[in-house]
Amino acid sequence: MRRRVLRSLSGYRASLMNGFFLPRRLGRTALLRYAAVLDGQTVNLHAELPAFVTQAETAEIVMRRGLRRHRRPARVYPDPEGPWLMDAAVLLGAEAGGVPVGRGRWKLSLDVRSGRRRTRLPLTLAEPTAPRKGVTGPMARSPLTAHRYRLGRTVRGDARVVCSKARPVAEVAAVHIQHARIDVDLRVLGVRATAPWAEVVAAGRRLRCSLAETQPGIWRLEVPLAQMLPEGGRPEHWDVLVHPDRGAPLRLARRLHDVQAPGRVFTMRKILVSPHRGVLMRIEPRYTPAGNFRFTCSDGDRAD
Structure with missing residues (x-):
C-alpha cells in the first residue's frame, strides 16, 4: 500500500x-x-x-x-x-x-x-x-x-x-601481495572506529585478527595465511569482517569507485605459500560481483 x-x-x-x-x-x-x-x-x-x-x-x-x-x-x-x-x-x-x-x-x-x-x-x-x-x-x-x-x-x-550521510562501510584501500604474505589496507567510514579489529571467516571457521593503524584512518590487516589451509581438500572461500567500536561487523569490500565490473578490472595475482612443512597452498585474492573482498584457498601440490 x-x-x-x-x-x-x-x-x-x-x-x-x-x-x-x-x-x-x-x-x-x-x-x-x-x-x-x-x-x-x-x-x-x-x-x-x-x-x-x-x-x-x-x-x-x-x-x-x-x-x-x-x-x-x-x-x-x-x-x-x-x-x-x-x-x-x-x-x-x-x-x-x-x-x-x-x-x-x-x-x-x-x-x-x-x-x-x-x-x-x-x-x-x-x-x-x-x-x-x-x-x-x-x-x-x-x-x-x-x-x-x-x-x-x-x-x-x-x-x-x-x-x-555515509552508511557504515569497510573499504579496501590497498592490497600488498608479497612472496609469502598478503597485507590489506582498509578504511572504516560512516561509523566510529578508534580501535577496530577484524576476522576472516569461512564456512564454520573464524580467525580473529588485529589491525594496525599505519596512518590516520588507514588500518592494516596481516592476513593469517598459515591458519587458512583448506580442510577436507576442497577450496575454501574466506571473507573479511571488520568490527568498528560498536554496531554490526562490516564486510570488507571495494565499492567507492566508478568501475562497472570490479572483479574483472581489479584483478590480483595468485600466490603459492607453504603454511606447514611439506604442504603448499594456493591463495587467490579477488572481488566478488558485489564488490566484496574474498580469498579463495586451495591445496597446492605437495612439496618434496
Missing part, C-alpha cells in the same frame, strides 16, 4: 512539474543541458541562459538551504549562434576542500553580474542527464567520505543537490 501511494504521489508530482510549472518557466530561468555528479563529489553543470541576458561579466553558483548560502564561481560566455552559456564544476564536502554542505536538500541558482547589475536565475533541470554506458560510470558516493550527493528537482523543476 505504501509503495502504491508513493508511486501515485510521484506520478502526480511529475505531471504537475512537466505539465504546469516547466512550460511557464522556460525562457525565464537558466536551463540545464547537462547536470551530473560524476566522481561522487563534484557537480558538473552546463546551462543555457535566457535570451534577456545579453551581458555577463562574472557568475556564481549559489547553493542554498534555509539561511545557509555557499557560493562558487562559474564561467559564462556567449554562444555566437545562440544565448549565453554557463559551465561550472562544484566540489562538495569540507573533507575534500569543497563546499561544506551538510545533510539535506540544497537548491541551486545562478548569480550573473554585469557592472553593478546582478541577476539571480533559477537553475532549471527539465530532463535529468542520463549516465553514459561503458566500463566506468558515475560514482554513487564520495570516494573520500562515502557521503552520497545526487541531483534532484523540486516540484517547480529547480535543480537541487541532495546530500546523505
Whole structure:
C-alpha cells in the first residue's frame, strides 16, 4: 500500500512539474543541458541562459538551504549562434576542500553580474542527464567520505543537490601481495572506529585478527595465511569482517569507485605459500560481483 501511494504521489508530482510549472518557466530561468555528479563529489553543470541576458561579466553558483548560502564561481560566455552559456564544476564536502554542505536538500541558482547589475536565475533541470554506458560510470558516493550527493528537482523543476550521510562501510584501500604474505589496507567510514579489529571467516571457521593503524584512518590487516589451509581438500572461500567500536561487523569490500565490473578490472595475482612443512597452498585474492573482498584457498601440490 505504501509503495502504491508513493508511486501515485510521484506520478502526480511529475505531471504537475512537466505539465504546469516547466512550460511557464522556460525562457525565464537558466536551463540545464547537462547536470551530473560524476566522481561522487563534484557537480558538473552546463546551462543555457535566457535570451534577456545579453551581458555577463562574472557568475556564481549559489547553493542554498534555509539561511545557509555557499557560493562558487562559474564561467559564462556567449554562444555566437545562440544565448549565453554557463559551465561550472562544484566540489562538495569540507573533507575534500569543497563546499561544506551538510545533510539535506540544497537548491541551486545562478548569480550573473554585469557592472553593478546582478541577476539571480533559477537553475532549471527539465530532463535529468542520463549516465553514459561503458566500463566506468558515475560514482554513487564520495570516494573520500562515502557521503552520497545526487541531483534532484523540486516540484517547480529547480535543480537541487541532495546530500546523505555515509552508511557504515569497510573499504579496501590497498592490497600488498608479497612472496609469502598478503597485507590489506582498509578504511572504516560512516561509523566510529578508534580501535577496530577484524576476522576472516569461512564456512564454520573464524580467525580473529588485529589491525594496525599505519596512518590516520588507514588500518592494516596481516592476513593469517598459515591458519587458512583448506580442510577436507576442497577450496575454501574466506571473507573479511571488520568490527568498528560498536554496531554490526562490516564486510570488507571495494565499492567507492566508478568501475562497472570490479572483479574483472581489479584483478590480483595468485600466490603459492607453504603454511606447514611439506604442504603448499594456493591463495587467490579477488572481488566478488558485489564488490566484496574474498580469498579463495586451495591445496597446492605437495612439496618434496
